[in-house]
Amino acid sequence: MSYNDLINIDDFSKKKETFNTERWDVSFYCKDCKKIVDVDRPNTKWYTFICKECNWKNIAIWTEEGLKTNYRIK
Ligand SMILES: [Zn+2]
Numbered sequence: 001m002s003y004n005d006l007i008n009i010d011d012f013s014k015k016k017e018t019f020n021t022e023r024w025d026v027s028f029y030c031k032d033c034k035k036i037v038d039v040d041r042p043n044t045k046w047y048t049f050i051c052k053e054c055n056w057k058n059i060a061i062w063t064e065e066g067l068k069t070n071y072r073i074k
Contacts, residue, residue, distance in 0.1 A: 027064035029071055032056055
């Protein structure tokens with residue numbers, strides 16, 4: 001469940017009421033690949049995203065800037 005991933009990001013608790021992946025310009029970070037990846041969303045009703053690189057769903061969703069800060073992506 002990707003909501004847990006979102007809650008783990010510090011700033012998210014302030015913003016989760018308005019979180020909307022359709023409206024936001026967000027990026028997807030795969031915790032297994034350890035980088036920002038493209039994802040599939042098999043069901044638009046679920047916050048489940050599948051990494052296209054490893055086909056697993058260990059995905060965090062946030063703005064690209066926020067992901068780079070939180071996961072220290074270079
Ligand atoms: Zn992956």
